[in-house]
Amino acid sequence: MEQRISLVTLGVTDVARSRAFYERLGWRGQEVEETVFFQAGGLALVLWGRDKLAADVGVDDSGAGGFGGMTLAQNVQSRVEVDELLAAAEAAGAEVTRPARETFYGGYAGCFADPDGHVWEIAWNPGFPLAPDGTLTVPDFGTA
């Protein structure tokens, strides 16, 4: 299996509501058959009805909601961008689940949850090289 991800799909309650949220944050995508595709670097972020997603992948959805055990992160180039982006997310209707603060690794980060509770961490991490095109490189920790 190659080490890459082609799509990240967020199961959502209301595709229009979720799309509007991401559009308020500046994302632009295309909707096809009640599915929204956003180009996100070399992959796609997809919004799709949670019930359809569960059925499609062959799993039962207890509908419990809450924390799903998988989170997304966007690293940015500076502390001030962390603050700005969290403020923008809150203004767009997100819940800030963890205000920005210093991190143990010498960075600065905070988190928000989108309308369906999908969590994004917004981080400035000087230890993880971030190219101008947004490509992130895992540093060589000298471990295996």
Place this chain on the structure above:
Amino acid sequence: MEQRISLVTLGVTDVARSRAFYERLGWRGQEVEETVFFQAGGLALVLWGRDKLAADVGVDDSGAGGFGGMTLAQNVQSRVEVDELLAAAEAAGAEVTRPARETFYGGYAGCFADPDGHVWEIAWNPGFPLAPDGTLTVPDFGTA
């Protein structure tokens, strides 16, 4: 907010077990402070204790487990690769949650769940251009 994802973090019960699973599939990463980082194209796939992840992002984890409402997909270049990869995942200990089959969009895809229930769809989708380096491009659907 830029349209990109820097990290996808999978909250797991047992980091060593989860790492061993992905290594059986050929992934190679680095472990730092009980966190495993895999370079995955222009982003990182991260394995971290689910309890630590929930605490870090500031959300309660009911511990319900089950479907988390967010899935990953890897698109491949052919039907046979879908079959091969699902077989490899099953051999590595994954549960195939949906055997490979034709899809409504003219492709071929199946799904597996990793040891913590995180779902991957493996898909051959002739409508989504996949570059040799694994970069996926959302096609122009002519919609907005």
